[in-house]
Amino acid sequence: MFKAAIMGFGTVGSGVYEVLDRNADVVAKNARDAIEVKYILDLRDFPDAPHQEKFIKDFSIIENDPEVSIVAETMGGKGAAYEFTKRCLLAGKHVVTSNKELVATHGAELLNIAKESGVNYMFEASVGGGIPIIRPMLQCLTANHMTHVTGILNGTTNYILTRMIDAGLTFETALKEAQEKGYAEANPAADVDGIDACRKICILSDIAYGDHIHPEYVETEGISKITLEDVSYAAQADCVVKLLGRAVLNEDGSIYAFVAPHLVSKKSPLADVDDVFNAILITGDMLGDAMFYGQGAGKLATASAVVADIIDCARHNEHRRMVSWGDGSKNLVRPLDSFASRWYVRLEGADAAKRLIDTFPGCDMLKAAKTGEEAACITAECTTAEMKEKAAALGSVTGCMRLL
Amino acid sequence: MFKAAIMGFGTVGSGVYEVLDRNADVVAKNARDAIEVKYILDLRDFPDAPHQEKFIKDFSIIENDPEVSIVAETMGGKGAAYEFTKRCLLAGKHVVTSNKELVATHGAELLNIAKESGVNYMFEASVGGGIPIIRPMLQCLTANHMTHVTGILNGTTNYILTRMIDAGLTFETALKEAQEKGYAEANPAADVDGIDACRKICILSDIAYGDHIHPEYVETEGISKITLEDVSYAAQADCVVKLLGRAVLNEDGSIYAFVAPHLVSKKSPLADVDDVFNAILITGDMLGDAMFYGQGAGKLATASAVVADIIDCARHNEHRRMVSWGDGSKNLVRPLDSFASRWYVRLEGADAAKRLIDTFPGCDMLKAAKTGEEAACITAECTTAEMKEKAAALGSVTGCMRLL
Structure with a gap:
């Protein structure tokens, strides 16, 4: 006993x-x-x-x-x-x-x-x-360098985004519904602002990369600015909007680690993860992709x-599991400036379409919801630093997310 | 070293x-x-x-x-x-x-x-x-009775079915393609007839239920009889055809264990598992659903x-993992006769529609591909024994699969 x-x-x-x-x-x-x-x-x-x-x-x-x-x-x-x-x-x-x-x-x-x-x-x-993820990473993926860890790690925000996508609710209405259903707290900041997802991607990164990743060093953006227009533009690009926690391994062993809403291609298994469900997609250099899916809370x-x-x-009362990671002194997290991806960019103004094309040559234009008042596009690959600079120069950017 | x-x-x-x-x-x-x-x-x-x-x-x-x-x-x-x-x-x-x-x-x-x-x-x-599944079951789901284990366990057959569904290839053409790509062996029987999937559901059942489940006692049906008409009827019912290995726990601790093609609702996360990918969906009485997805071979x-x-x-060279199961003397596998599900039934003959409605009162009729020559429907819940009896009485049944 x-x-x-x-x-x-x-x-x-x-x-x-x-x-x-x-x-x-x-x-x-x-x-x-x-x-x-x-x-x-x-x-x-x-x-x-x-x-x-x-x-x-x-x-x-x-x-x-x-x-x-x-x-x-x-x-x-x-x-x-x-x-x-x-x-x-x-x-x-x-x-x-x-x-x-x-x-x-x-x-x-x-x-x-x-x-x-x-x-x-x-x-x-x-x-x-309840999803098994810590042990599988510690014991089953040990022959791999984990090149990417990508997770839908927060059920509350995934529920809100699903309701925006499937039922056309605004962020505010979907949040209220989530609160009524008990999926979101009265003060929803920890979920909605990505703080909860940030803690989780930190833990997964600790395990995957063997050194303490402090939540403070992980750039974190929530979903409160996402609008139904963003959701609609995403659909045009055959994507859905999802809040992702991500860790990406660089060749030198450093990582990018961040939390941000993304346009996720419908071809990704993460695109089908709806409501309060969570999923973690891990890419190993030998394994390829493996995904763990289930109820992230409850x-x-x-x-x-x-x-x-x-x-x-x-x-195993007599034995110890040999689980540990470093104290964080390796400083594995690299600033996102040099991290490149394709981006979704939405811009206000009568000349928005022309300005997007001039700023992002070769971008794929999306059909504007309000022609003559705004425009949106999917850019070619571009680093975070470049994107920040270009967005600042454009001025009236109303939406900006990476693609996955 | x-x-x-x-x-x-x-x-x-x-x-x-x-x-x-x-x-x-x-x-x-x-x-x-x-x-x-x-x-x-x-x-x-x-x-x-x-x-x-x-x-x-x-x-x-x-x-x-x-x-x-x-x-x-x-x-x-x-x-x-x-x-x-x-x-x-x-x-x-x-x-x-x-x-x-x-x-x-x-x-x-x-x-x-x-x-x-x-x-x-x-x-x-x-x-x-490469998908972690054995250890998660042995170590992470231990607080659960696993009420259902449902898997797409064979990449070759899943590739063939995906090509039939997405590209409209016949079974024979899709099999040939799979062989050319190296996904199927020259003698594809072990995959196509469900033998490989049977071995895998046996191993998962051994772990989930703690006693040896011998492959011989597990009813196994392959995919070689699946036609493009079946695929098309499935789509009408908002389903896809998938070969599933299943174990279902009964209240008395006995199980149903079998391998058979199914009509899988597009709402199930298993429906999105395409090509050579595998996935195992486990339902725990406390956990709810968790799914493990990835490359099942390679x-x-x-x-x-x-x-x-x-x-x-x-x-852990010094320690032993305490993994074991019984010798099979518990005889956990119960015959499928009493196992109930909804079914897809397809029948040949000019009066097929009327005969289906008479045999399966309240069934949902599907739109026939060749009106006047055949009909198909989705039945209400019905045990395997009942279905066998009714199908034998109908005579010219050309397709019959359970729904998931």
Whole structure:
């Protein structure tokens, strides 16, 4: 019998309890022993929850109970979660988590502490919710240089964009609908501004490239400026608008890492990923493309990934997974200035079409929604620095996105 | 420095050598040590291959060399491959393989021998080529009952069906094209008749349900009877024709396991999987759907999965992965008679439409390609036994497939 504790009884934490309870049979079979939740730590009261005797408000009870060997941190944030995680690891307890903010910020340090304490720090649920992605990258793609990591990493923004594309809703209406359905928070900034996707592409890059990629160094652009006109121009170019987190490997081992809305060709498997679904497309130099697709969020889906980590800790209680990455001193992230792609550019003004053609010789013009008032085109390959310069010179650019 | 041997220098075996050679840097980094191929076993001569000194024809050299700790079996078949694998495991060597026929037939026994010898038998490359699927199932989906495993598991047949759908080629022409491109063998039976897909769904079922599923007990139907008319009727029903390997979990723990062409709704993520690509869609009771997509074959893609297994053996040389399943005595496979689905039925004859409506009340009629000569419909849910009985009574059924 393994004894576990859950820290944080929100959506994911209560889901972890539910999965352990409802699927106790398969959990015990796969863990080679039953797993019992001994404590649930939360400062709030849950008078309607069963097993009131398990609820505690004092972290040190978990820290000081040698019987508890595995702790699920589902609190979120990098305040108390950071401190409690460190203290659990130092106390010789495995910690598993869905906390992408903490892993993206302090993952390298926490993995080191885990290593020194001879325990595991696992975070399969931190990217892609229930989709297996962390282990496949760590264990199955190890014979590859991962040349591209490209992900639809945030379900909220993908839902909003899908509703704009399929139902013709404006960004504001689609956001409101997402909030009503519980897909978006009252304050949607972390999703809509790409901050959540940024944390996730950082974690994937940490694993793919072996050194800490700090979220601050990753250029991040959200979707709040996307309009129905952009969606319509994208369709003309046989594309859909998607928010992508991307990491691209350069020959010298440095990477481009960024989050931005893109025009994704309908030929890409990512173009079919709709609603709240997530997908991560990984290109290996030997493997070619592999894609991992599924529910990127959701209580039970995410919780089932946390519980899989708990099972892994229980099953291999004596061994440590050798997972780690550097402290970030390699400074792998190269500024985007030299990163080249084709671009979608939309420009206001009566002479917009002529100005686009003059600025981007050989570009493919799109049919303007309002002829004589604006124009849009797909450019040839052009670096980010060039594009910035040309857009500044043009002045009235109302839309600008890379193509994938 | 780890010393490895490759048994079988065909497509995958030579690919394993190439991946180890070309990506020696990333292999050594992930394995925590360099991996050197000491021997290549093949009865054929390869006068143009480099490192002639590594080629041997006598298996016992590998068996008796204590320096060789990891052996890649890329011979295929279940004759010599079976014997050599057993002897390597008994000699205390890890064995990794892409040999689906051997894993599907003798996997349970070989895993047991590996366990007793304290070594690993790994087979990530046996299903889905380079797509990570075995480890994700073994390690990431462990908190779930896997209610459905549904796969496009054979690239050759998927290529043929894609060409029939997209280019209007007949089965025979598409097969010939696949042979010219090297996607299909001169004798294409193992692919076209669903035998290869059957082996793969057996391996996935072994893992998902924990007991040996023998290929002989898995009803298997290929694609050689599919016509362009079927493809066209499918399009009318907003579906595409795909060859699926399926395992479906019943409440009592028994399963339906089978391979057959299906009409797959265009709303399913499997419908977009074209050409030689493979995909495996897994439904977990907590997770919902997750899909794994990529190149299901190909020299370097498959080889990179074999090499990932080699790396895993090297990295965890001291530990054993606890992978095993029962000997098949649970007899999990239930006959398909009681398995219900909606069906596509196509019938010849002047009165075909009337006879379909009489036989399948409430069915959705499709627009006949040749009015007055045949008719086709989509039925309501109906068990396999009922369908067999009704089709036998109708007599002139020219097409009959389940819907997904």
